[in-house]
Amino acid sequence: MHVVCVVMTADFLAFSRARGNDLSTPMPEYDFPGLRPGDRWCLCALRWLEALQAGMAPDVVLEATHLNALGVVNLDQLRLYAVDADEGSKGNPAQTHGPTDAGGDRGKSS
Numbered sequence: 001m002h003v004v005c006v007v008m009t010a011d012f013l014a015f016s017r018a019r020g021n022d023l024s025t026p027m028p029e030y031d032f033p034g035l036r037p038g039d040r041w042c043l044c045a046l047r048w049l050e051a052l053q054a055g056m057a058p059d060v061v062l063e064a065t066h067l068n069a070l071g072v073v074n075l076d077q078l079r080l081y082a083v084d085a086d087e088g089s090k091g092n093p094a095q096t097h098g099p100t101d102a103g104g105d106r107g108k109s110s
Contacts, residue, residue: 002042004073005064007083010037015056021047040064045072052077059083 006012013024013035023041026034035041040061049072051057060078063085069078 001066001068002044003066003069004043004045004048004078005040005061006043006048006058007061008035008037008039008041009058012051012056012058013037015051015054016047019050042066045069049073052081057081061085 008023016023023035026032042064043058045068048057048060048069052073058081060081060083062078062082065078
């Protein structure tokens, strides 16, 4: 499930493409415009963990990340990459809320 809301970076998009998941190329047949650095998108928790282990993890918007992500990664790992939901800048982990249990398409953008 796509449960970790991230802010795309050029490095992560290149990493993902190299792993066979091209998120930057538009696919009109699926109404997918392609992602650019700065876009928000929800990733599978395993993909984010893979990027973390490779040193390529994108920043995380905790307020839009689903609670189920904690079944794969721990909150401390997510907090290290936390950004403020409104500003997209690094937040103070002590002031950052944890993952939400709300469902739906929160955090996805095109």
